[in-house]
Amino acid sequence: MSAVLEAHHDDHHHGPAKGITRWLFTTNHKDIGTLYLWFSFTVFLIGGMMALVIRAELFQPGLQFVQPEFFNQMTTNHGLIMVFGAIMPAMVGLANWLVPMMIGAPDMALPRLNNLSFWILPFAAMILVSTLFMEGGGPNFGWTFYAPLSTTFAPPSTTYFIFAIHLLGASSIMGSINIIATILNMRAPGMTLMKMPLFVWTWLITAYLLLAVMPVLAGAVTMMLFDIHFHTAFFNAAGGGDPVMFQHIFWFFGHPEVYIMILPAFGVVSQIIPTFSRKPLFGYDSMVYAVASIAFLSFIVWAHHMFTVGMPLAGQLFFMYTTMLIAIPTGVKVFNWISTMWRGSMTFETPMLFSIAFVILFTIGGFSGLMLAITPADFQYHDTYFVVAHFHYVLVPGALFGIIAAVYYWLPKWCGRMYDENLGKLHFWLSFIGVNVTFFPQHFSGLAGMPRRIPDYSLQFADFNMLSSVGAFIFGFSQILFLFIVIKAIKGGQPATDRVWDGAHGLEWTVPSPAPYHTFTHPPKVTDAEAHS
Amino acid sequence: MANAAEDKSIYYVPERGWYPVFVALGVAMLLVGLGNWLNDIKAGQDTTHVLSWLGFIVLSVVLFSWFNKVIQENHAGIPNAQVKRSFVWGMSWFIFSEVMFFAAFFGALFYARTLSVSWIGGEGDKGITGEYLWPDFKPEWPVVNNPDPTVFKNPGESMASQGISTWLSYLPFWNTVILLTSSVTVHFAHTGVKNNNRAALKGWLSLTVLLGVLFLLVQGYEYYHAYEELGLTLNSGIYGSTFFILTGFHGFHVTLGTFILLMQLIRAFRGHFKADDQFGLEAASWYWHFVDVVWVCLFFFVYVL
Amino acid sequence: MARKRCGHVPRTLVTFHGDAVAPQTSTVAPYGFDTADCEAKENVNGKFLTRVIGGAALTTAGLASVADELNMPVGVTQISASVYDLHMLILYICCVIGVVVFGAMGYSMYAHRKSVGAKAAQFHENTRLEIVWTIVPSIILIAMAVPATRVLVDMYDTGDEDMTVEVRGYQWKWQYKYLDDNLGSTLSFFSALATPQDEIHNRSVKGEHYLLEVDNPLVVPLGKKVKLLVTANDVLHAWWVPDFGIKRDAIPGIVNDIWFIADKAGIYRGQCTELCGKDHGFMPIVVRVLPQDEYDAWYSAQSTAFAEREAMASQTFAADELMAMGEQVYNKTCATCHQANGQGIPPVFPAIAGSAIATGPRDAHISIVYAGKPGTAMQAFGTQLNAAELAAVIHYQRHAFGNSTDDVTQPVDILNWSAAQ
Ligand code: HEA
Ligand code: HEA
Numbered sequence A: 001m002s003a004v005l006e007a008h009h010d011d012h013h014h015g016p017a018k019g020i021t022r023w024l025f026t027t028n029h030k031d032i033g034t035l036y037l038w039f040s041f042t043v044f045l046i047g048g049m050m051a052l053v054i055r056a057e058l059f060q061p062g063l064q065f066v067q068p069e070f071f072n073q074m075t076t077n078h079g080l081i082m083v084f085g086a087i088m089p090a091m092v093g094l095a096n097w098l099v100p101m102m103i104g105a106p107d108m109a110l111p112r113l114n115n116l117s118f119w120i121l122p123f124a125a126m127i128l129v130s131t132l133f134m135e136g137g138g139p140n141f142g143w144t145f146y147a148p149l150s151t152t153f154a155p156p157s158t159t160y161f162i163f164a165i166h167l168l169g170a171s172s173i174m175g176s177i178n179i180i181a182t183i184l185n186m187r188a189p190g191m192t193l194m195k196m197p198l199f200v201w202t203w204l205i206t207a208y209l210l211l212a213v214m215p216v217l218a219g220a221v222t223m224m225l226f227d228i229h230f231h232t233a234f235f236n237a238a239g240g241g242d243p244v245m246f247q248h249i250f251w252f253f254g255h256p257e258v259y260i261m262i263l264p265a266f267g268v269v270s271q272i273i274p275t276f277s278r279k280p281l282f283g284y285d286s287m288v289y290a291v292a293s294i295a296f297l298s299f300i301v302w303a304h305h306m307f308t309v310g311m312p313l314a315g316q317l318f319f320m321y322t323t324m325l326i327a328i329p330t331g332v333k334v335f336n337w338i339s340t341m342w343r344g345s346m347t348f349e350t351p352m353l354f355s356i357a358f359v360i361l362f363t364i365g366g367f368s369g370l371m372l373a374i375t376p377a378d379f380q381y382h383d384t385y386f387v388v389a390h391f392h393y394v395l396v397p398g399a400l401f402g403i404i405a406a407v408y409y410w411l412p413k414w415c416g417r418m419y420d421e422n423l424g425k426l427h428f429w430l431s432f433i434g435v436n437v438t439f440f441p442q443h444f445s446g447l448a449g450m451p452r453r454i455p456d457y458s459l460q461f462a463d464f465n466m467l468s469s470v471g472a473f474i475f476g477f478s479q480i481l482f483l484f485i486v487i488k489a490i491k492g493g494q495p496a497t498d499r500v501w502d503g504a505h506g507l508e509w510t511v512p513s514p515a516p517y518h519t520f521t522h523p524p525k526v527t528d529a530e531a532h533s
Numbered sequence B: 001m002a003n004a005a006e007d008k009s010i011y012y013v014p015e016r017g018w019y020p021v022f023v024a025l026g027v028a029m030l031l032v033g034l035g036n037w038l039n040d041i042k043a044g045q046d047t048t049h050v051l052s053w054l055g056f057i058v059l060s061v062v063l064f065s066w067f068n069k070v071i072q073e074n075h076a077g078i079p080n081a082q083v084k085r086s087f088v089w090g091m092s093w094f095i096f097s098e099v100m101f102f103a104a105f106f107g108a109l110f111y112a113r114t115l116s117v118s119w120i121g122g123e124g125d126k127g128i129t130g131e132y133l134w135p136d137f138k139p140e141w142p143v144v145n146n147p148d149p150t151v152f153k154n155p156g157e158s159m160a161s162q163g164i165s166t167w168l169s170y171l172p173f174w175n176t177v178i179l180l181t182s183s184v185t186v187h188f189a190h191t192g193v194k195n196n197n198r199a200a201l202k203g204w205l206s207l208t209v210l211l212g213v214l215f216l217l218v219q220g221y222e223y224y225h226a227y228e229e230l231g232l233t234l235n236s237g238i239y240g241s242t243f244f245i246l247t248g249f250h251g252f253h254v255t256l257g258t259f260i261l262l263m264q265l266i267r268a269f270r271g272h273f274k275a276d277d278q279f280g281l282e283a284a285s286w287y288w289h290f291v292d293v294v295w296v297c298l299f300f301f302v303y304v305l
Numbered sequence C: 001m002a003r004k005r006c007g008h009v010p011r012t013l014v015t016f017h018g019d020a021v022a023p024q025t026s027t028v029a030p031y032g033f034d035t036a037d038c039e040a041k042e043n044v045n046g047k048f049l050t051r052v053i054g055g056a057a058l059t060t061a062g063l064a065s066v067a068d069e070l071n072m073p074v075g076v077t078q079i080s081a082s083v084y085d086l087h088m089l090i091l092y093i094c095c096v097i098g099v100v101v102f103g104a105m106g107y108s109m110y111a112h113r114k115s116v117g118a119k120a121a122q123f124h125e126n127t128r129l130e131i132v133w134t135i136v137p138s139i140i141l142i143a144m145a146v147p148a149t150r151v152l153v154d155m156y157d158t159g160d161e162d163m164t165v166e167v168r169g170y171q172w173k174w175q176y177k178y179l180d181d182n183l184g185s186t187l188s189f190f191s192a193l194a195t196p197q198d199e200i201h202n203r204s205v206k207g208e209h210y211l212l213e214v215d216n217p218l219v220v221p222l223g224k225k226v227k228l229l230v231t232a233n234d235v236l237h238a239w240w241v242p243d244f245g246i247k248r249d250a251i252p253g254i255v256n257d258i259w260f261i262a263d264k265a266g267i268y269r270g271q272c273t274e275l276c277g278k279d280h281g282f283m284p285i286v287v288r289v290l291p292q293d294e295y296d297a298w299y300s301a302q303s304t305a306f307a308e309r310e311a312m313a314s315q316t317f318a319a320d321e322l323m324a325m326g327e328q329v330y331n332k333t334c335a336t337c338h339q340a341n342g343q344g345i346p347p348v349f350p351a352i353a354g355s356a357i358a359t360g361p362r363d364a365h366i367s368i369v370y371a372g373k374p375g376t377a378m379q380a381f382g383t384q385l386n387a388a389e390l391a392a393v394i395h396y397q398r399h400a401f402g403n404s405t406d407d408v409t410q411p412v413d414i415l416n417w418s419a420a421q
């Protein structure tokens, strides 16, 4: 017994193990967070390259580079990979790095499960991407994989796609179980729920969303599997089923999913804006309640993605009203961020720039979302580029900018070195311009009637698509600059102070930079200065 | 040197382990293997199970040693109270996610019963569907005459109950009795160990496992009956689909649950579990209760109503 | 707000030079009043700057109808017009809110900079304020919900229609069935993309209706309530004509009913708006709205032509007739998947050239063309083509692309085969 103790004792106080097994076998939340973040960035580049294929093909009318069937595979996998492989893992990576440090915990509650949650991902991603090279091609039915295109008419690779989704779901479920257990069970004495940093709050609620909807997604793909291989009738009217049933089940997952991608970003911004306004977050309590009500509402709005399937009038009205309601709590958050800046003493370092861009551009995406919620108008918007514009505004300058801001903000704490501020600002301006040039014109092509998921379009959409494609390449390549900046910081950045930002509060800033391999070996003292009070 | 288990002022973090990454590997192999297998069958080619079996073996071996390790650490008194609480949280929220998994299939059942079948049958807001496309389809549940019998073979008969009077000769009813009883017995086993009554623990736990096996045998017979005598199969339309996916995944969970309880039983005979420390057993019993509750819903929504 | 449907007046009447619509009837021109068309024109001599400026103007609550291609069309039905108003209303409201919100933010960023020596206040709560900005948005939302609900209810006012047409989506074309009062089919035809492959593959200049032109458009009478029963044969599609302000998914095995009343004669174009596989981008919708009398003329002409085509079933043809007819049918019906050169796109779309079926026993060939292959993209063309067309295309497939069987397939063979089933 003492042997075991000895072992654990050593492992406890010494640094990381050497070699590859450090990463394969690690149970350390910082190692795992790092793995998540690098994984998601790699996948982001892959998904981005698919987006660039899409934009290249759409640069001009007519078929340029790819055939329609391959174009559909690009669209589908771009969506899937970005959602499940880039944004979600990045958010989990941030949670791994930050939640234990923020609540004064030694590590995640279930470190080995934590390692499992990560290591499932590379396998799932490999399976998903490999489908592209299979006979008959990869998934080509959109990231929403509506039946029966995804069942009766699907390519053989769909079977592997389904299992990849199962794996991704399992990973997310274990990840969220871990985060919930950590937050509810591992807080340092004195770190009450209403003292927790907002990032922790948003992740706690996000974890519940994941826990509730990921199994439903698993159920949906399982029914697909049965329709394909065991000839069941779930999504086939000839047997009493209904293709629309698939959409209901998918969107019961799918809508909460989009908030799963944005809520942690809300958390990040709610940490950064107070720091650079040198002023406590405005309306902490209402922020928490707002996130909670957004999460609650997200369960009863799903059919706003299905206004055109021909639901009965009552259903249309119900889902229109509930969807519109979401504007209220979201508005509260926007207003609180602005009031936090109000009469502050602001400086505009890169994380702040990305956060401000987040507030503005996310709000614009929210407005278009609200327009989409108006059912009669959605009949005109639905499945056009107006929708594509909407969700890229909330996802790219929304979720993605949130992640980038977080990396700039906490990188010095992670690796103990500052990034190059000038390059950071350059990266920001390139991204800001690129993202707007890419996605703003898509509002117009959409309103003018350009459907989504088409490899070729009629002449009146030509100019906007060309513009959009140019923007995409600007934005895309500026992310390579981001990669460069991060590596440069890790390799040879200026040493960072422990507090890093003079306005920063929170337990993570009380430990040295870089944060020691085991942040807290004893429960830290939670002072009012470091916790919200 | 301090021992985390006693000294509350020290955090405990477990050793790193090689298990998880190999679990991931095993699962991936298993699933890819299954994929090959299913696709080969669909394409009418001959196929092999090698990959799936390999994956399964890797998975089982690793999981076994992983749990074994945790149990040893527990006996060595390494994890402190906080870590044990984390296990409790973990298990409860895992069960919650399982509930949501079944919710998807129940959702499908309710949607079909209340909406799609009646629309295709020419009733309700979208009755035009039936009037125009499926004039000879009669909306009824269970659906024994499909909208297009050439695509989905009509089941001869459904598994539905013929009313309470017939329950005594109705196997699903007896299966309900079996599972409900087993829930009670597993509870007795748990209270048994809490009162240091190891005989009760072993006795009641063995009984629970037996009841689990019995349930599975009955269910197996039911499936045989459905397939061979009623002609009710996975491809006899929405009724067969919902029936088999719900009862099937439930049966799969019962199998898992029985296996877990069996493991706990072996541990019990090995002298594991203390009056104040038996979460392994408790978690297993929670899982069993959950499986039980799901069945009760099944019994009502799939068999009776 | 302005209801001008096209950016620039006075406009010349459109004449359909070689537009595939022409064959339908000779008297199209005077009504050829059409969005896509004037957009295309504007586009060809690309007034790009004006458009971008217009764009900026539009979004900063500027002029709404700068040009059609910047905004939702007002359309030619009551519904589409009220949807347009609704759209503009929300857009303006959002713009106003945006100005306020971003204004406040911008001012704060300007005035409360550390670099100008701003000292940070420490307030972090103001219950009254927070209540205000919960109530105000709620009121705004109600103000949006009321008109939205009204329009939606109008849309759902089905019934007392003047005529009914079944709209059925196929991979990748539309079928229109004109129905009588008890939903029996009186006239039925397919409507597929008419843009030549050369334009799509940039081998020839693109016409002004590139990708928005079909061989046989749906034709409806002016000012009549037309009810559509929308469904699909294989996968999901969606039937959308922006100028009518209606869009509905076409779902296999399920029927959606929608209606419209076109107030202006002309040609209106839309596209399939639900991903339906390979050629989702290539299944446009064209609707021609004609005054009643011309509609009637068109209708009777069609039904006689329809009857004649059906009659061909009882004829016998010479081999070269079959080849000629078969080639037409093949390129129209089969070529999207099996390719014009018969090579297909294996493995999903097998080749006809040298295929076991097209060179083997004929009944197997008839069977797969007539009844299709369930679970694949191979449809049952028995319901889509008449005996003559089936015979011709099968004969063609068995003698083209280097296939040479020694049989001649006549309509009667098809009829015998289906009788035998
Ligand atoms: C991060 C992801 C994210 C987020 C946060 C949102 C946020 C919202 N979305 Fe979006 N949405 C997507 C991702 C997201 N969406 C995706 C990926 C799709 C497409 C899926 C697919 O088909 O592929 C989609 C599609 C989509 C549709 C379906 C469109 C269609 O296919 O026809 C609809 C319809 O209602 C919708 C609505 C909304 C609404 C009302 C919000 C609201 O949450 C927005 C609320 C925010 C604001 C309103 C702005 C701030 C508020 C104020 C400043 C207060 C004052 C304002 C008012 C009172 C107006 N979204
Ligand atoms: C969070 C998710 C997310 C993100 C970040 C993005 C990012 C981008 N998306 Fe997309 N997108 C979706 C989610 C996302 N998207 C979803 C869900 C859909 C719907 C799919 C569907 O319809 O089913 C979609 C669909 C979609 C479409 C519509 C396709 C269609 O309907 O046919 C388009 C078209 O322009 C598009 C474009 C882009 C672009 C230009 C980016 C850019 O931000 C990408 C930036 C580019 C890069 C990051 C490239 C970096 C790499 C290089 C520069 C190459 C160098 C390489 C190395 C050094 C290795 N996306």
Ligand code: CUA
Residues within 6 Å of the ligand: C169, C170, C172, C236, C237, C238, C272, C273, C274, C275, C276, C277, C279, C280, C281, C283
């Ligand atoms: Cu038909 Cu898209």
Ligand SMILES: [Cu+2]
Residues within 6 Å of the ligand: A254, A255, A258, A302, A304, A305
């Ligand atoms: Cu949504």
